[in-house]
Amino acid sequence: MLILVLGLVIFFVLHSIRLVAPQWREKSMAVHGEIRWKMRFGMITLIAFGLIILGYTQVRLEPVWLWFPPVWTRHLAGLLVLVALFFVGSALVPHTTMKKKVGYPMLIAIKIWAFAHLISNGTLADVIIFGSFLVWSIVSFAVYRRRDRKAGVVRDQESGVQFDLAAFTFAMVSWFAIAFYLHQAIIGVSPLV
Structure with missing residues (x-):
C-alpha cells in the first residue's frame, strides 16, 4: 500500500x-x-x-473489499470510459467544441474515468486511487474555472465539426485498444470479463 x-x-x-x-x-x-x-x-x-x-x-x-459492485456497473463503466476518452480527445485535438465550451476537457475526462472506476470496483485500493483522482479533478476544475472567470478569460476560438469528429475517432480507437488489449496488458485485468 x-x-x-x-x-x-x-x-x-x-x-x-x-x-x-x-x-x-x-x-x-x-x-x-x-x-x-x-x-x-x-x-x-x-x-x-x-x-x-x-x-x-x-x-x-x-484485496480489502468494501463492497461488491453489481455486474451492470462494469457495463456502465465501459460506456463512461468511452465518454471520458472523447473528452481526452477534445483536450488533445485543437479547436474542439468541448475545449471552447468547458476550457478543461482533460479534467472532465479524469472525473468521468475516476467515477466509472469507483462504481465498478469495490476494494480499498480502488477507492484510494479513483477517489483521489476524482477529488483532485473536481478541485482542479473548480479552481481553474474560478481563476478564468476572475481573469475574464473568453474562449472564442473557432471550433468545427471536423475537430469534434477527430476527437470522437480518437475516443473510439483508444477505447477498443484499451478494452481489448491495453487494460489487460498493463493492469492485468480485462474490463470485458
Whole structure:
C-alpha cells in the first residue's frame, strides 16, 4: 500500500504545481526552458505512474473489499470510459467544441474515468486511487474555472465539426485498444470479463 500511496502523492504534488503555484511554474519554465521542464515533468509522471501500477498490483493480491459492485456497473463503466476518452480527445485535438465550451476537457475526462472506476470496483485500493483522482479533478476544475472567470478569460476560438469528429475517432480507437488489449496488458485485468 505504501508504494501505491507514494506514487499517488508524487503524481498529485507534481500535477498541482500549476494549481497552487502558477507563477513559480512559469518562472521555472522561463529559467530552465520549457522543453527541459516538460521532460522532467514527463519523467517524474512516468515514475509516479509506475509506482501507482506497481503498488496497485501488489495490493490487488490481498484485496480489502468494501463492497461488491453489481455486474451492470462494469457495463456502465465501459460506456463512461468511452465518454471520458472523447473528452481526452477534445483536450488533445485543437479547436474542439468541448475545449471552447468547458476550457478543461482533460479534467472532465479524469472525473468521468475516476467515477466509472469507483462504481465498478469495490476494494480499498480502488477507492484510494479513483477517489483521489476524482477529488483532485473536481478541485482542479473548480479552481481553474474560478481563476478564468476572475481573469475574464473568453474562449472564442473557432471550433468545427471536423475537430469534434477527430476527437470522437480518437475516443473510439483508444477505447477498443484499451478494452481489448491495453487494460489487460498493463493492469492485468480485462474490463470485458
